[in-house]
Amino acid sequence: MxxxxxxxxxxxxxxxxxxxxxxxxxxxxxxxxxxxxxxxxxxxxxxxxxxxxxxxxxxxxxxxxxxxxxxxxxxxxxxxxxxxxxxxxxxxxxxxxxxxxxxxxxxxxxxxxxxxxxxxxxxxxxxxxxxxxxxxxxxxxxxxxxxxxxxxxxxxxxxxxxxxxxxxxxxxxxxxxxxxxxxxxxxxxxxxxxxxxxxxxxxxxxxFSAVRAVDAFAPLVVGDRRVIAPGHGLDAGLFAKDYLASYIDEAWSTYASRDLSVTTNAGTFIGRVSGGTLSFTGPASVSFAKPSTRDVLFCDGALAAPNDGRTGPVAAVLGAAFNRTTLVSTADQPTTDPASFYRTAVTNHYAKAVHAATADGKAYGFAFDDVADxxxxxxxxxxxxxxxxxxxxx
Missing domain, CATH: 2.60.110.10 (Thaumatin)
Structure with a gap:
């Protein structure tokens, strides 16, 4: 596909x-x-x-x-x-x-x-x-x-x-x-x-109204012309470079003491954070450095997804879980219940807004939004x- x-x-x-x-x-x-x-x-x-x-x-x-x-x-x-x-x-x-x-x-x-x-x-x-x-x-x-x-x-x-x-x-x-x-x-x-x-x-x-209502995201609204995605807003100086830092830190702390399970078409990967790196075993050994806010929003950098059938699919699931802010609350990923998405105060409110506005609940608010369809x-x-x-x- x-x-x-x-x-x-x-x-x-x-x-x-x-x-x-x-x-x-x-x-x-x-x-x-x-x-x-x-x-x-x-x-x-x-x-x-x-x-x-x-x-x-x-x-x-x-x-x-x-x-x-x-x-x-x-x-x-x-x-x-x-x-x-x-x-x-x-x-x-x-x-x-x-x-x-x-x-x-x-x-x-x-x-x-x-x-x-x-x-x-x-x-x-x-x-x-x-x-x-x-x-x-x-x-x-x-x-x-x-x-x-x-x-x-x-x-x-x-x-x-x-x-x-x-x-x-x-x-x-x-x-x-x-x-x-x-x-x-x-x-x-x-x-x-x-x-x-x-x-x-x-x-x-x-x-437009939902994004404008969140102070950190309000600068992304350009009059009545468009709403800019937060990653581009970050690069333009309109969005905080450390906006997701507290959530990313919480995720890294959480999985330093418990297992994170990520299931892909290749099988189930089990990960733990050690020495600042999230490392998985399973069908293959893959690892990820702690991502930045920009990495999460662009689904790139530490969360880049090569088309290799191993690191790529795990990166995609992690990227989706970070943007939907389900990673800390759910140790079995990917999460598939949309009622659990975007529930935290610090979340991707832009993606939340575009999904809430669609009749079928589907949107491309970030590059890994195809995770779990x-x-x-x-x-x-x-x-x-x-x-x-x-x-x-x-």
Whole structure:
């Protein structure tokens, strides 16, 4: 299964390419992109965009489908062909214009080729993607970074969904890992009929209000445009670098004197803290240094999850337990009862808020939110269509 963590590793492995600009170089899945400005591509899955915001007319909504295929940065043209990113795509203002307009009214149906990428939507004005040269000398895109005040897209209302589509099927999600702004939902049809991402009535306002109500998280709310995830807020100086330190210390102290059990597909690992390190035995010997608040929020650093079937799955369970603050109270992980999540005063209130606002309780509030199947993620090995709905703002 291609979880969001695997998509995230390829799509968000960003290098800074200028003041506040994220240069994203996704790892490819799928067939090669032939040379040329535009080519017909394998796949041709119908993608329907539905504008139900109630705030913006179709004429004010712009869609961008960008990502990669076989190691090359690509974008989808309005007629459904796949075109490689090129430096010559930058216009006189220094930015590309890859916007796909919606139909004058009603639904808009596009064609999605095999690729791994993101569907961005911008409301009110267009996004500015800049084509640049990456470290390997290839053309790449600087993606929007709505959590960076100096980013040229900071004032644009925008958001994205993520996907990997290839001969194995469609794997997709709505994501709040970086920020929450435009409420979106996915319906994926094929072998099954699945939906995710739908908010409860007034869900967008509920997220903004809930985050704003917690003093430590309130600076993450950027007017009515977006709520920034706390990890990015930490990097921007808007969130305390030691916010989770007391909880992390408590967890390390707790498991210095009792066993921690973590069950993964590889089996059950038993861990103890000794000498400041949490070490596990079981199907394999794996260990973790004490993480920082940033490590927990980004599910990285001391909690990095390599795709090795051993350390990676244990790291994911630990990351989820830290963000949901169930690690101290429950020695058998992962916990699967959502009623036990986010119960402590010091917790990831951002993730709590986005989960509380979804109709099915599923959201991607942090990178390991797919642990125990609480992520807004769906997949189908025989897809026939995908609908991305921009849902009501209020």
């Amino acid at each position: 291609i979880t969001r963590r695997r998509m995230f590793a390829s799509l968000a492995a960003a290098a800074v390419a200028g003041p506040g600009l994220a240069l994203v170089a996704p790892r490819a899945l799928g067939a090669a992109v032939p040379d040329g400005s535009g080519t017909a591509a394998a796949g041709a899955l119908p993608l329907t965009i539905v504008n139900s915001t109630g705030e913006y007319a179709n004429s004010s909504v712009y869609v961008y489908i960008v990502g990669n295929q076989d190691g090359r940065q690509v974008r989808v043209t309005p007629n459904g062909t796949l075109a490689p990113v090129s430096l010559s795509d930058n216009g006189a203002d220094g930015y590309t214009d890859y916007a796909i307009p919606l139909a004058a009214g009603g639904e808009t149906t596009l064609s999605l080729p095999y690729m791994s990428g993101r569907v961005y939507v911008a409301l009110g004005s267009k996004l500015r993607f800049k084509a640049v040269t990456d470290g390997a000398g290839n053309a790449a895109l600087q993606y929007p970074a709505g959590w960076v005040a100096s980013d040229p897209n900071y004032d644009v209302l925008h958001d994205c969904a993520e996907f990997t589509y290839n001969s194995a099927g469609m794997f997709c999600n709505t994501t709040m890992v970086d920020m929450f702004s435009v409420p979106m939902a996915i319906r994926l049809t094929g072998a099954a009929d699945q939906t995710t991402g739908w908010l409860v009535a007034g869900g967008r306002d509920k997220v 609480f992520a807004s993620y769906v997949q189908d090995t025989a897809p026939t269509g995908i609908r991305l709905s921009l849902t009501p703002f209020s």
